[in-house]
Amino acid sequence: MDTPSTRACGIHAARLNLADYARQFSDSHPPLTRAQALIEAERCYYCHDAPCTTACPTGIDVPTFIQRVAQDNNRGAARAILEANPLGGMCARVCPTEMLCEQACVRNTNEGKPVEIGSLQRYATDAYFAEPGAPLFTRAAPSGRRVAVVGAGPAGLACAHGLARFGHSVTLFDAHPKLGGLNEYGLARYKTTNNFAQQEVDWLLSIGGIEARPDQLLGRDMTLDSLLAAYDAVFLGLGLAGVNALGVAEPALQGLRAAVNFIAELRQAEDLSTVPVGRRVVVIGGGMTAVDAAVQARKLGAEEVTIVYRRGVESMSASTVEQAWAQTQGVTIRHWAAPKEVLGAGGQVQGVRFAATASRDGALVETGEQFTLEADMVLKAIGQSFVSQPVGARIELQGGRILTDESGRTSLPRVWAGGDCRHGGRDLTVEAVEHGKQAALSIHLSLSAELAAAPLLETQHG
Ligand SMILES: Cc1cc2nc3c(=O)[nH]c(=O)nc-3n(C[C@H](O)[C@H](O)[C@H](O)COP(=O)(O)OP(=O)(O)OC[C@H]3O[C@@H](n4cnc5c(N)ncnc54)[C@H](O)[C@@H]3O)c2cc1C
Ligand code: SF4
Incomplete structure (x- = not known):
């Protein structure tokens, strides 16, 4: 919302007229005829x-x-x-x-x-x-087995859909009010227009056998133990709920915020003219989040938008196509600079002081030169991190994310994980889908083996 304090610091909503918002946020790659x-x-x-x-x-x-x-x-x-x-x-x-x-x-x-x-x-x-017509896929006969899927991003949705097709009953929990994960709250608005994320969720759930439970946070509304007591298996598709710190002091200033929160607000806005944006915006980072935040800030009407990345162009995790896209949208990309100080006055961000950097013998060093970029909005986009608190110390992590085998099995029996929260991935939507799909197959094979062994065990015990 545009408030008196945001207006005072150069952060304004309604920078464009309604027709311009519609044009700026229309499909970036119109469909083929x-x-x-x-x-x-x-x-x-x-x-x-x-x-x-x-x-x-x-x-x-x-x-x-x-x-x-x-x-x-x-x-x-x-x-x-x-x-x-x-x-x-x-x-x-x-x-x-x-x-x-x-x-x-x-x-x-x-x-x-x-x-x-x-x-x-x-x-x-x-x-x-x-025109979907008759269902493309149908469920197998009910297996009588129940699986909890926590996190309804691409990994959790793909896992839930796969399990439902195998005939298992799925309960799909998510902390947010809407399902979809970053498909709904993260991807750039011009990449997924016309509420497609929810249309896809509806189609996935139409397979049947999936009970959606939004607004349910693992660690607050349920625990891993309570899920393991109530379900035959658990899949964790928790994504990356944490935002990495800048590495310098982050004073509580109006206009300094995480890029993912800015994007989530923009994605959820019914009316884009209510989303405030600075006149001069600095985005710190070098990945897809940095590009999406910068381009969307520009499309909201920011006059100057600069991405600042601490290494060279070849090290940016945003692809060259995405970097070129940002530049054609009027975003400036500056390489080889790291933030030293977030500047503010009167509770408002005023800019960022940067140190010029260079690579010497493979190490990133400061050259001694410094410069300041004035800004009334500074967006942090230097990566997200896995918040392990909901799974406690029960599951082995590697590099701060959940360690699994190829099929997504974690170190804790009956628990699988996939998507961004799983160690060793590339943090892409398509990879999260594959993790969910693989885990659904692995869970199904495990539950099927148990079902096959059950009559045998009964005979042995009887
Ligand atoms: C800004 C941005 C832009 C991106 N753009 C692209 C792109 O253009 N192309 C691309 O391929 N990839 C892109 N990505 C990466 C892609 O979105 C992710 O790789 C993908 O969404 C990961 O899927 P996931 O299911 O693992 O996690 P998420 O999509 O993050 O979903 C995780 C879900 O778990 C829920 N959750 C978390 N913790 C809990 C809890 N304790 N209890 C209950 N629920 C919980 C969350 O609410 C969320 O719904 C982008 C990422 C970002 C941040
Ligand atoms: S990588 Fe796979 S899912 Fe993605 S567009 Fe190519 S074929 Fe399709």
Whole structure:
């Protein structure tokens, strides 16, 4: 909300007129038309042992779905996509395809331009969701087994959907009032327009056998022990609830805030003209969150937006495509500078003093030069962290995240984990989906083995 204190410090809502908000936050990659999709699909070589399929974390059979698009069989294409990736609609919008499937496309070698796999995936899934008709997937007979899934982001949703398909009863808990995790509260608004995140959640839940329990926080409303007592297995898809500190003093100043909170507010705003933004905004960080916060600040009407990153362009975790996107949206990216002091006066942020940095023998050092960027809004985007408190010391961690085997099993029997909270991932939506999918299969195999052993045990004991 725009308050007298925010107005005084240069942070204003309603910087644009309503038509400009609509234009700024419209779909950043408009969907393909039917004619465009058919032409693009014809570019696919339908490779045997397709490298794009190997490069997709969920292993979507890309040539098969593209062939079906070329045959105008969008329902069949959607089936091939959603069978491997139940959140294939969202992934089509947000996957950094330039690092994944499209990077592996053999058309890169011949023409320097891959088949637009993400856009075709979106075309097929959009066509299916517009007219779903009879269900694509149905549940197996009820197994009588109950699984608690905690966290309804992409990992938890994929796990819940997979378990429900196997016939298990799922209770899906989440701390937030809406399901979807960062699909709902984190991804850039121009990547997922028209409430698509909730449309996808509704479709996933329509499989049946999933009871949604929003506003339920593990560690407050239930414990791991209470879940283990009530359910046959537990899946943790808790994401990264913590925000990394700047590493310098963070005074309580109006305008200094976590980029993820700024983005969540923007995603949840019914009316974008109510979301305040500074005139001059500094974003500190080098990943997708930094780019999304900076671009959305600019789109809300900020006049100057600068991303400051402590290392060089090649070390930024935002891809080169995302960096270029930020620059075309009017965002300045400055490399080789680290924050030294957040400056403020009268309770308001005034700017940030930075030290110039350099790499010497692989170590990041300060060069001795300093400079100040004036700002009335400073957004911290230097990474999120796993908050382990809800799982206590019961589960082994590595690098601050949950240690699991390949299938997502944790060190605690009957507990699986996946998505960003699992050690060793790349913090991508598509990877969280794969973790959830793998864990659902592993939980199913484990519960099925128990079910198969049960009559045997009864015979032995009887
Ligand atoms: C700003 C931003 C932009 C991004 N953009 C992209 C992008 O464009 N493309 C891409 O591939 N990836 C992107 N990512 C990364 C992607 O969003 C994550 O990798 C993905 O959402 C991880 O899924 P998850 O299910 O593990 O966690 P989350 O999506 O974080 O979901 C975790 C869920 O667990 C719930 N939860 C947490 N703690 C508890 C608790 N104690 N009790 C109950 N519930 C709890 C939360 O409420 C949340 O709903 C972005 C991330 C951010 C922050
Ligand atoms: S899910 Fe993502 S990585 Fe996999 S094929 Fe689709 S767009 Fe590419």
